[in-house]
Amino acid sequence: MDNIVRATEASLNDWVSMGFQLWPDSTKDELRDVFLDILKSDKEEGLLYYLDNEYVGFINISIRSDYVNGSTTSPVGYVEGIYVKPEYRNRNIARDLIRAGEIWASSKGCKQVGSDILVDNKNSYDFHKKVGFDEVETVICFIKDINN
Numbered sequence: 001m002d003n004i005v006r007a008t009e010a011s012l013n014d015w016v017s018m019g020f021q022l023w024p025d026s027t028k029d030e031l032r033d034v035f036l037d038i039l040k041s042d043k044e045e046g047l048l049y050y051l052d053n054e055y056v057g058f059i060n061i062s063i064r065s066d067y068v069n070g071s072t073t074s075p076v077g078y079v080e081g082i083y084v085k086p087e088y089r090n091r092n093i094a095r096d097l098i099r100a101g102e103i104w105a106s107s108k109g110c111k112q113v114g115s116d117i118l119v120d121n122k123n124s125y126d127f128h129k130k131v132g133f134d135e136v137e138t139v140i141c142f143i144k145d146i147n148n
Contacts (some may be wrong), residue, residue, distance in 0.1 A: 001096055001099065001100055003049050003050050003051050003093075003096070004047050004048070004049055004050075004096060004097065004100045005047070005048050005050055006045065006046070006047060006048075007035070007038070007039065007045075007046030007047065007048050007058065008039070009036075009039065011048055011055060012032065012035060012036070012039075014048070014054070014055040015035055015046060015048060015055065015058055016028050016031045016032050016035060018055065018057070018058055018083050018085065019031045019034075019035065019058070019060075019081070019083070021083060021085075022081055022083040023081070035060075038060060041062075043062055043063040043108075044060065044061070044062045044063070044080075045060070045061050045062075045101070045104050046058060046059070046060050047059050047061070047097060047100050047101060047104070049084070049088075049093050049096065049097055051088065051093070056084060056085045056088040056093065057082075057083055057084035057085060057088065057093045057094065057097055058081075058082070058083055058097070059079060059081070059082045059094075059097040059098065059100065059101045060079075060080040060081040060082075061077055061078065061079055061080060061101040061104060061105060061113075062077070062078045062080050063075045063076070063077060063078070063105065063108050063110065064076050064077075064078045064114070068112075068114040069114070069116075069136055069137055069139065070114065070134075070136025070137060071112050071114060072112070073110070073111045073112050075108070075109060075110055076105075076110055076112050076113065076114050077101060077102065077104070077105025077106075077108070077110040077112070077113040077114070078113065078114045078115065079098070079101060079113065079114070079115035082094055082097055082098065084097075094127060094131070095130075095131050098113075098131050101113065115128060115133060119138065119140070
């Protein structure tokens with residue numbers, strides 16, 4: 001875990017670039033604002049994986065005190081996002097990032113870590129199972145505009 005460092009303003013551009021790969025529907029400016037808020041928060045953390053003189057992955061983890069599906073404790077650490085550059089995948093980098101996130105969440109009093117994925121994201125599903133997450137329920141969310 002020597003390769004894992006806390007995100008800082010100095011690493012912001014690299015972090016945002018990777019975040020844009022994970023969330024391409026966001027703009028880089030939006031992600032920059034979100035990530036700057038994470039840097040100021042005591043309930044959120046960004047951890048980066050540094051290898052071969054570059055940042056190759058990250059995990060954004062938070063502390064949630066509201067109900068987390070399947071949890072039996074509160075607060076709960078929550079994986080808000082995890083990403084590893086394609087050319088660095090299958091090297092246990094994401095597993096190490098999850099473990100670092102667990103350590104951080106534990107230091108904040110959490111006994112569990114939650115996460116979610118889109119229902120059709122098989123790669124993410126397989127990853128979560130591989131690193132020890134248990135599926136607890138499937139949720140389909142709805143929204144309806146109010147027409148006055």
